[in-house]
Amino acid sequence: MRVARTARTLLQVATLAVMVATPVVAQDMISLVGSGSNLAVSLYSEWTAEFGRQHPGVQVRYLGLGTSQSLQEIRQGTGDFGGGEIPLSEAQKHGAKSTLIQFPTVVLAIAPIYKLPGKPDLRFSGEVLAEIYLGDIKNWNDPRIAKLNPGLTLPDLEITVVHLSGVKGSNYILTDFLSRTSPQWKSKIGKNASPAWPVGVEINRSEGMVTKVGATPGAIGYVELTYAKRKDIGYGSVQNAAGQFVKASGPGILAACAANEKSLPEDLGVSLVNAPGKESYPLVSFTWIYVPASGLAPARSRALKDFWNWALSDGQEIANRLGYSELPPGIAGKAKQAINSIQ
Structure with missing residues (x-):
């Protein structure tokens, strides 16, 4: 009996110790x-x-x-x-x-990223980006890219197209822009968060996109601006609705916002893509x-x-x-x- 009582006492002490040592989660959390x-x-x-x-x-x-x-x-x-x-x-x-x-x-903002020798500061139009992602432009020294980048010597290097798989916000923003600037893209692919990509290497996440492009000479991809900045990868300027080439930055993003602010619908559900204005960055x-x-x-x-x-x-x-x-x-x-x- 004494052994049993001692055992019960030890068990009670041990239980109490556990209760004291274990943090109690507040019931009203x-x-x-x-x-x-x-x-x-x-x-x-x-x-x-x-x-x-x-x-x-x-x-x-x-x-x-x-x-x-x-x-x-x-x-x-x-x-x-x-x-x-x-x-x-x-x-x-x-x-x-x-x-x-x-x-x-x-x-x-979504920025076009690329891996080229010398990290040139490239210019892109929606039409050229569409032709790259349709597979019509296959080499970096293509005359259509060269025309947008006078004074640059572009390498004779095959383009490796990289895109995101599945339903992605980046896909939606990019294809919205391409549909607004390229009739060919609009008719063949259109605006879609999960487009039927005709060419390219498929990557699941933006982190993987940066890694793949950064490790592949000649690659092109697209990521949200903070990813490009964190990884110090080259990203280009994009031609906006006013015909100006603008690089993704805070002022360009806010200019696109300001261009749409007065016409915002009640539910705020509006696209800022290809906003008017000389300073507006178009992929916003x-x-x-x-x-x-x-x-x-x-x-x-x-x-x-x-x-x-x-x-x-x-x-x-x-x-x-x-x-x-x-x-x-x-x-x-x-x-x-x-x-x-x-x-």
């Missing part, structure tokens, strides 16, 4: 989960981490699973918000359990967040609104540090109106 495009995943990771430090009662996570997956999870009720570079159609907005609203968070897009307009518990709805309001105010400093372009004040104000309409 609010956890929000979103998923979507990878283009802004580094930014959203920083935002969620910093917001969590400032608001220990709220945990926000963002998973780079792709736009289509995020919309599916919202419809199934397994995700709190989604993200992507494709504005929602009317059918998508009204096809879920709750109507979806969308709002932009930052502005980003918002990245949007998609959220059910209603259906969340009051505390979760409040936490979601608090997070995104913070992201569009204090969080913009983080966006700038990482190389993204923050929303102009007028557009940020409209985005916050959309956020605060969540029930």
Whole structure:
């Protein structure tokens, strides 16, 4: 009996020790989960981490699973918000359990990247990019490329076309631009987040795109500007709607925003691609967040609104540090109106 009592006592002490040593998760912790495009995943990771430090009662996570997956999870009720570079159609907005609203968070740009001897600063037009991705232009010394780059000696080097597989925001932005500038591309391929590429090497992610292009002499690809800057890979200027060659940069991105600001629709779902204006960079897009307009518990709805309001105010400093372009004040104000309409 004494042995049994001693054993029970030791068990109780051990159990108590485990209880004391094990952190207790607060019962009122609010956890929000979103998923979507990878283009802004580094930014959203920083935002969620910093917001969590400032608001220990709220945990926000963002998973780079792709736009289509995020919309599916919202419809199934397994995700709190989604993200992507494709504005929602009317059918998508009204096809879920709750109507979806969308709002932009930052502005980003897609840049054509390439690997050539001497890192020349190249110029591209939409027509030439389309002909490269259609397989009509096969060599870097093609007269159509040379015409855009007078004074440069282009190498006699075969072009290796690299493109992203699957449904990607980068694909959507690029093919939107090519469809607006090349009748041939528009008729053969069109605007699509998952186009039927006629030529090229397939890569799954933007990180892989940079790696592949950087390791392949003669390769061309396309990535969001922050990827190109982080990896120090060459990227070219692109001819805009005004006929000017503009390199992706903060001023060029904001000029494209300003050109569209007054004509923004109520739901902010507009393409910024090939915006008018001499200074506008043509391959520009918002990245949007998609959220059910209603259906969340009051505390979760409040936490979601608090997070995104913070992201569009204090969080913009983080966006700038990482190389993204923050929303102009007028557009940020409209985005916050959309956020605060969540029930």
